[in-house]
Amino acid sequence: MSEGYLKGRIRRDDIVSAAAAVYGEAGYHGASLREIAKRAGITHAGLLYHFPTKEALLAAVLERRDAEDAVREQLSAPPGLEVLRRFIALAEHNVRHRGIVEVYSRLAAEAVSEAHPAHAYFARHYREARDSIAQSFHALAETGELRPGVDPDLAALTFVALMDGLQVQWLTTPTHVDAVGSLRLSLQTLLTVPLFPN
Amino acid sequence: MSEGYLKGRIRRDDIVSAAAAVYGEAGYHGASLREIAKRAGITHAGLLYHFPTKEALLAAVLERRDAEDAVREQLSAPPGLEVLRRFIALAEHNVRHRGIVEVYSRLAAEAVSEAHPAHAYFARHYREARDSIAQSFHALAETGELRPGVDPDLAALTFVALMDGLQVQWLTTPTHVDAVGSLRLSLQTLLTVPLFPN
DNA sequence: CCTACCGATCGGTAGG
DNA sequence: CCTACCGATCGGTAGG
CATH class of the missing domain: 1.10.10.60 (Homeodomain-like)
Structure with a gap:
């Protein structure tokens, strides 16, 4: 005080x-x-x-990132379309803050080693992101909003991978990559209803 | 001699x-x-x-990687399904050689900076991969083998991003990620014909 | 190819 | 919070 x-x-x-x-x-x-x-x-x-x-x-940097993301994602949202929209919104936020994407991509690549002090953080981060998105895809499947034949768990894995991969390509050649547009279109392809109704 | x-x-x-x-x-x-x-x-x-x-x-390491990939990809293949199958085969090769994936992912993340000595290499690498895959998707579109509504250029970008993103997640939590299976399924979803006919 | 060295920089500590 | 320092390590060079 x-x-x-x-x-x-x-x-x-x-x-x-x-x-x-x-x-x-x-x-x-x-x-x-x-x-x-x-x-x-x-x-x-x-x-x-x-x-x-x-x-x-390093621990302090990762803790602050978690706190910021928690505010932005509003953990309260129930599984479903809204959760997916918030991940798109997160991607939109990221392309307007290149520094955030740089630190995240660099640390994630470094931390694949189990000896890296941020390894456990990223292992948990990936698991939570996959679980959260998988739950939403499962919920959409029950209401017929997920395209038939799409496996919810595999879709979650690929969605997270796509976010990460697009970021590295965008950082390397920003002019040639529309990260948000690509992500949104890929997600829409998995759904039977409009992600963003006009 | x-x-x-x-x-x-x-x-x-x-x-x-x-x-x-x-x-x-x-x-x-x-x-x-x-x-x-x-x-x-x-x-x-x-x-x-x-x-x-x-x-x-570093230049020597990257040159050798290019030479090895050129042999494996057999530049001779005309645009089409066979090119895409070879990228899947490359992913299969990679999961059996974790070291290759580690060096590639780490260097790619480092090299997003224009000041990095490998930046030009990765910018070119991404452009060539996107172009090669985009050409194949365009060819497939003309023969009706690409699912209607799929944009060939955007599909190429997302395919490359997916390969990269899956690799980092697989390196971080190998048990939880089937990189090759996910890649194959995502690709199959874009096509109207079987990628690997029985 | 090696021994021996250079100036620069690193994370961390002592002591205040 | 700073000054001053520690041992360790870095990329690169001289000279052979």
């Missing part, structure tokens, strides 16, 4: 923002505490006063 | 193999010449006798 606490929280937020930016440019292992600290306006020893190790800072 | 030349080529091949392995584990920037050299059985200074800089070694 004191001013000291508030200032500390703001400073920590600045450090986390700077860290996310540098992770996007250099990856986690390639990011130096000195570069992150410089962008936050302190020394690298000062950074280590707020976050005792390099890994603790 | 002399034995000296042959030995030099074999040694260079060993270095390139070791480099690809370390890139897969640590990424390009995270890979040290000393670690690569150790696996090839020489010192890091000895490595620099064969490849003058770290970037020159």
Whole structure:
């Protein structure tokens, strides 16, 4: 509650923002505490006063991302079309914030190794995304809104894979890739009802 | 033609193999010449006798990958079903060689930055893959083998994205992801004829 | 190809 | 939060 606490929280937020930016440019292992600290306006020893190790800072970056996504996705939505629309909205948000996509793609590729400190985070992240989308596809199947012959679980897996793959291609050659349009069209192909009715 | 030349080529091949392995584990920037050299059985200074800089070694790794893919894909195939079958076969080959997938995914994520020495390589790689697959979808459309309403260019983009995205999810949680099966089913969904007739 | 070295940079710590 | 420092490691070079 004191001013000291508030200032500390703001400073920590600045450090986390700077860290996310540098992770996007250099990856986690390639990011130096000195570069992150410089962008936050302190020394690298000062950074280590707020976050005792390099890994603790990574954990803070991932925690903040989860918190932001939770707000945006509104966990409250019941399985169904609305959940899928929110994933499209997430993709729309991402293409307007390239930095978010960069840090996410870089960390995901680094973290395939079980030795990477963010491995468990991404394994859980993928599992939750697949489960959430699979539940929605299952719900749509029961109401006849899923195209016949489409397997809900496999569709969920491919939908998540498509989001990720489109992001890397879009980052590499932005002019040639319409990530949101492609994602929306692919999803619509799986449905018998309009995803976005006019 | 002399034995000296042959030995030099074999040694260079060993270095390139070791480099690809370390890139897969640590990424390009995270890979040290000393670690690569150790696996090839020489010192890091000895490595620099064969490849003058770290970037020159990366170029050699990418060149060899292109050469291997060219052999496997048999550039000769005319646009159509056979080209698509070969991409499925490539995915089958990849899941039996996890190391190949690791190095490819890590480098692709690193190389989204225009400053990365492999950026031009991946931009070209994506463009060529999209073009090749788009040509095949266009050919299939003319013979009625592409499902009506499917846009050939957009389908090509999503097919490439799906291959990449499935690989990262498979690397992260291998037990939960059937990369080849998902890819094959997604592709079959776009067609009016069986991709693999019984 | 190796030994030996260079300047630069890394994450982390001591002490205040 | 900073100054000052630690041992370790980096890519690259000199000289053979």
